Every structure is written in C-alpha cells, then in structure tokens.
Amino acid sequence: MLTRISPSSAVLNRSALLWLALLMSTPTVAQSLNGFDLQDALVPVDKILQGGPPRDGIPSIDHPKFISSGADRFIEPSSLVVGLALQGESRAYPISILNWHELVNDQIGTQSVVISYCPLCGTALVFDAQVQGQTLQFGVSGLLYNSDLLLYDRQQQSLWSQITAEAISGPFKGQRLVLLPAVLTTWQRWQTEHPDTQLLSTDTGYIRDYHRSPYGDYDNSERLYFPVEFLSRRYHPKERVLGIEIEGVFKAYPFAELAKREPQNSLLDTVAGKSLRIEYDLPSRTGRVFSDSNEELLVINSFWFAWYGFHPHTEVYSFTP
Numbered sequence: 001m002l003t004r005i006s007p008s009s010a011v012l013n014r015s016a017l018l019w020l021a022l023l024m025s026t027p028t029v030a031q032s033l034n035g036f037d038l039q040d041a042l043v044p045v046d047k048i049l050q051g052g053p054p055r056d057g058i059p060s061i062d063h064p065k066f067i068s069s070g071a072d073r074f075i076e077p078s079s080l081v082v083g084l085a086l087q088g089e090s091r092a093y094p095i096s097i098l099n100w101h102e103l104v105n106d107q108i109g110t111q112s113v114v115i116s117y118c119p120l121c122g123t124a125l126v127f128d129a130q131v132q133g134q135t136l137q138f139g140v141s142g143l144l145y146n147s148d149l150l151l152y153d154r155q156q157q158s159l160w161s162q163i164t165a166e167a168i169s170g171p172f173k174g175q176r177l178v179l180l181p182a183v184l185t186t187w188q189r190w191q192t193e194h195p196d197t198q199l200l201s202t203d204t205g206y207i208r209d210y211h212r213s214p215y216g217d218y219d220n221s222e223r224l225y226f227p228v229e230f231l232s233r234r235y236h237p238k239e240r241v242l243g244i245e246i247e248g249v250f251k252a253y254p255f256a257e258l259a260k261r262e263p264q265n266s267l268l269d270t271v272a273g274k275s276l277r278i279e280y281d282l283p284s285r286t287g288r289v290f291s292d293s294n295e296e297l298l299v300i301n302s303f304w305f306a307w308y309g310f311h312p313h314t315e316v317y318s319f320t321p
Helices: 095-101 187-193 255-261 304-310
Strands: 048-050 066-068 080-086 089-094 103-108 111-118 123-128 138-145 148-153 159-161 167-169 183-186 198-200 240-246 249-254 266-271 274-281 286-291 300-303
Touching: 080 095, 080 111, 080 123, 080 187, 089 095, 089 103, 089 187, 095 103, 095 111, 103 138, 111 148, 123 300, 138 159, 148 304, 183 187, 183 286, 240 255, 240 274, 240 286, 240 304, 249 255, 249 266, 249 304, 255 274, 300 304
Parallel strands: 089 198
Antiparallel strands: 048 138, 066 198, 080 089, 080 183, 103 111, 111 123, 138 148, 148 159, 159 167, 240 249, 240 300, 266 274, 274 286
16 A cells, blocks of 8 residues: 655654764754755755754764674674675675664775665665766765665765665766665675675774664664655565565565565566566575576665655565465
C-alpha cells in the first residue's frame, strides 16, 4: 500500500542519541539551515529536515588509520563491516565506528573514495570521490532528506542524497556520484574472503565508545525518528532488504521472504528481462547479487522503510511455495 505521510503523523523521538552531537528535537523545516543554500533544490525544501547536530557535528574520518586483520581485538566475528576491494587492496570499515562518524574519506591506490553509512536508514554505500575531474572531500551536513543522510562536499558546498547519490543543491546540483561495488557483510566472512584485508582502526582522533551503538535499540524497534514521504507497513520498518535497480526497474528482496526458503541461501530471479542470482546469508541479513555472466551488481542493503521511502513503486520479491 502506498501511503503519503506528513511530519505530524511520523513517529519522532526526542531522546539524546549521540554524545553532545545527536540531540533529537522536533524537526524544523530547512530553508537555509546549517549554512547551506537550498535555493532551487531538486527536492521539496520543506522535506529537508534538521537532524539535530550542526554541520560537521558528526565528524567524518578524514585521516583513517588501519590495522592488520590479525590485530582485530575490538571487533567480533559477527560484527558488520563495509567491505571494499579496489586496485588490488581490500579494506573493512566497521559499522560500530561508522555509527559515530557516518563518513570516511579515504584513498585506495590512486582512487579517492568516500565510505558512507546512514544509521537511520541502515544504508552503507561507497562512492568515487571524483566529480567532473575534481576530487572531493565530504562531510556530514546535519540535514536529512527522507530520514537519510545528506552529505556535502567541502569544495563546492553541494548537498548530496546518500541513497540516490545525487546532488540536490549547490553548484553540483543534478550530478551523481559513481557508486562503487562494496558489500555489507560480517567481519568473519570478509576476513575469510580477504585474509590480507586491512581494518579501520578505532584510533580515529575522537573519543567515542565504539563498543556500543549510540542508537540503542533503534535497529529493531518500529520507531522512526524522522518522517518519510512514503511509508509502507507491509513489513517491519527495519526489515532488511536487498534493493537493486536494473534499467530503471527497482526491486527489493526482504529477508523476511528469503527466510521462507530455508535452508537455501541463493535465488534465481529475473528483473527487467535480466537473469540474476541473489546470494544471501540469513543470520547476518547480508547478500550480494550477480548477473548471469557472474558479474557482481550494485546492491543497496537497507531498512525496508528507507528503500520504500525513495522507491514507492518498487517491485518486491514474495516467496511462493
């Protein structure tokens, strides 16, 4: 069911979520908030909300340090990481760290990248940091659109929607970041597949308790801290889904449906006439998608409400015995 909701009907939470940074309050309409010019933005200005912290109140990691996989004493095998393999190197970025920082500006070989994670939407995406021949550095704007992180580039002050990868305001308005193949997976699985991987260190330059989430039970509760334009109650709001786009067709694979196929851990499907193979791990709610030529395709692992909020006309996989 497609339902448009307003801020007054959304469930808001005013509890303190981040130490001195995320103090939740009733969202206010962003006209020119946190110093960003929103004139002629590509999304409705009244849908851009102030998340609580000021610009850079949630600090990005701009000089990341890494440790070898054998020195991983702070992370559990089942802990989630963003895994990235690029130019012959592999790195893992723990969600336990990204919960507090949301962005990591990094360079692998000759390529500059930005690793992004939105704790409110559960979305971990990695982008090429080069736009129009310019290498950008990104920060956390403190603003949200559809409950999702709006990052900004420090060079031109454009705001970028994480899930759509599009600049919604500023000089880069209408430009899109190039999404790079990365995977949300467990540390154990990534380490097994990439034994020489490096792991983002907790030596970030900031004092944070990386052993706990500043969001408490948010990942499992039905609460939404901020409104979204479209909301479906077909699944639990935080149900994880694998979302893909094939030639303009969007489709979601909820783990609630994939779980009905136990003990199987793969699925063959067709989207927009293209044959796909979906491989997934039920305990960790992670997965990957491949074409019929075994090419790994881009996938967004997100909460159901977030995927639906941006793609209300999405197709949805439903298990049929």
